[in-house]
Amino acid sequence: GEDVEQSLFLSVREGDSSVINCTYTDSSSTYLYWYKQEPGAGLQLLTYIFSNMDMKQDQRLTVLLNKKDKHLSLRIADTQTGDSAIYFCAESIYGNKLVFGAGTILRVKS
Amino acid sequence: KAGVTQTPRYLIKTRGQQVTLSCSPISGHRSVSWYQQTPGQGLQFLFEYFSETQRNKGNFPGRFSGRQFSNSRSEMNVSTLELGDSALYLCASSSNTHEQFFGPGTRLTVL
Numbered sequence: 001g002e003d004v005e006q007s008l009f010l011s012v013r014e015g016d017s018s019v020i021n022c023t024y025t026d027s028s029s030t031y032l033y034w035y036k037q038e039p040g041a042g043l044q045l046l047t048y049i050f051s052n053m054d055m056k057q058d059q060r061l062t063v064l065l066n067k068k069d070k071h072l073s074l075r076i077a078d079t080q081t082g083d084s085a086i087y088f089c090a091e092s093i094y095g096n097k098l099v100f101g102a103g104t105i106l107r108v109k110s
Numbered sequence: 111k112a113g114v115t116q117t118p119r120y121l122i123k124t125r126g127q128q129v130t131l132s133c134s135p136i137s138g139h140r141s142v143s144w145y146q147q148t149p150g151q152g153l154q155f156l157f158e159y160f161s162e163t164q165r166n167k168g169n170f171p172g173r174f175s176g177r178q179f180s181n182s183r184s185e186m187n188v189s190t191l192e193l194g195d196s197a198l199y200l201c202a203s204s205s206n207t208h209e210q211f212f213g214p215g216t217r218l219t220v221l
Binding site for chain 1: 114141143145152153154155158160165166168200202204208209210211212213214215
């Protein structure tokens with residue numbers, strides 16, 4: 001089945017690292033994504049990883065994929081107040097159909 | 111390149127009416143997908159159009175329909191509006207199956 005789960009809330013101090021976790025159920029997922037949504041805005045694509053990769057790094061962002069456990073994580077290094085937002089994990093099931101998690105609210109305290 | 115644009119940004123309708131939302135993809139992108147975002151159900155896939163053909167469809171009633179024009183612009187229509195159709199409707203465009211770029215959304219309120 002198609003299901004993506006995320007923890008609902010994460011609070012960190014400015015300058016610390018944030019780790020947002022996600023689990024998915026469909027083993028046929030080809031790509032897994034992280035999107036960011038700020039209040040009143042659409043979704044911003046942060047990064048994505050192909051299902052045959054274990055890790056992808058992009059500046060302050062590190063994505064780890066454990067395909068055996070169907071677990072995906074997003075690490076944000078040196079978290080800033082501007083990183084406060086809702087982060088969505090998503091898997092591509094077929095073509096451009098994305099199945100999203102409920103989103104994790106990241107709050108960064110200064 | 112200009113991003114994905116959606117019009118209108120805000121819309122208020124009453125139950126029973128119909129509504130048409132528009133999405134202009136990034137230049138050169140031929141795939142347009144639509145999603146509904148609500149507090150209760152989160153983000154749900156409505157449908158995808160590619161080269162004027164519906165390529166994939168989510169689990170929404172037939173009141174939700176869409177189309178794509180030859181210039182890749184897409185419209186979605188919701189007929190016989192219900193209170194539960196109040197949502198943020200997001201469209202995303204893609205040139206391949208790896209990256210989808212979202213527009214700012216249309217906030218629909220049904221009274």
